[in-house]
Amino acid sequence: MLGTSSRALAGALIFLLMPGCATLWDGDWEEDGHRRIYLYEVQPGDTLGRIAWRHGLRPEQLQRWNELTNPDEIQAGSYLVLNPPGEDGVGEPEPADPAPEEAPPSEPPPPPDDAPDYDLDWVWPADGEVRRSYATDSGGKSGIQIGGSEGDTVRAAADGEVVYSGSGLRGYGNLVIVMHDDRFLSAYGYNRALNVEEGDQVGGGDAIAEMGRAPGADEASLHFEIRIDGEVVDPEDYLPPRD
Numbered sequence: 754m755l756g757t758s759s760r761a762l763a764g765a766l767i768f769l770l771m772p773g774c775a776t777l778w779d780g781d782w783e784e785d786g787h788r789r790i791y792l793y794e795v796q797p798g799d800t801l802g803r804i805a806w807r808h809g810l811r812p813e814q815l816q817r818w819n820e821l822t823n824p825d826e827i828q829a830g831s832y833l834v835l836n837p838p839g840e841d842g843v844g845e846p847e848p849a850d851p852a853p854e855e856a857p858p859s860e861p862p863p864p865p866d867d868a869p870d871y872d873l874d875w876v877w878p879a880d881g882e883v884r885r886s887y888a889t890d891s892g893g894k895s896g897i898q899i900g901g902s903e904g905d906t907v908r909a910a911a912d913g914e915v916v917y918s919g920s921g922l923r924g925y926g927n928l929v930i931v932m933h934d935d936r937f938l939s940a941y942g943y944n945r946a947l948n949v950e951e952g953d954q955v956g957g958g959d960a961i962a963e964m965g966r967a968p969g970a971d972e973a974s975l976h977f978e979i980r981i982d983g984e985v986v987d988p989e990d991y992l993p994p995r996d
Contacts, residue, residue, distance in 0.1 A: 791835040887987035895985035896978035907962040942976035
């Protein structure tokens with residue numbers, strides 16, 4: 754874990770990675786000259802993957818920025834830096850993600866190496882047809898879009914624990930994130946209403962939200978993602994075939 758002096762080396766603002774975060778952030782931070790260093794206090798039961806999801810980061814970024822040799826070594830009550838190193842840190846600052854309107858569409862990222870065998874009993878999170886297959890859009894989100902009508906039931910895709918329920922992650926609207934085991938997470942975005950709270954235990958098929966619409970969209974849809982160790986994968990590789 755980084756000490757205070759090491760944390761002071763971190764410099765780039767978190768909004769460079771997550772536009773709008775500076776106006777949403779209500780946690781701890783420190784001043785380092787003209788820079789803010791954003792800090793997160795580890796809570797009981799937290800994992801690096803869970804913390805990364807909540808802040809729009811990747812687990813390997815948190816591991817590198819906090820010089821963690823073992824990602825499982827985080828302890829409740831300790832603090833993690835949520836910024837990449839600044840000019841005074843080791844190496845150069847990581848470049849900001851381009852604004853969505855300036856970034857060209859990119860190819861879907863490859864699946865994580867050594868993807869685990871899984872024994873989760875997956876179900877489809879909504880009844881509608883897939884309107885957009887797996888892809889990475891210019892805003893950096895990956896997953897599929899499942900069509901439907903506003904108010905349609907959104908279901909947990911497998912048993913797990915709700916680790917996020919809210920609208921604080923920009924670009925996902927009302928979002929639910931479910932942690933299924935130590936490696937698998939699923940995310941459900943652009944909901945009209947959320948029916949679960951953080952810490953709730955859900956079973957596969959349980960209603961967790963009501964379908965809504967993305968800003969500017971003409972039709973309702975669910976944005977759905979599955980991630981392994983923070984890396985996005987094609988949900989249709991895991992969901993059961995449809996009749």
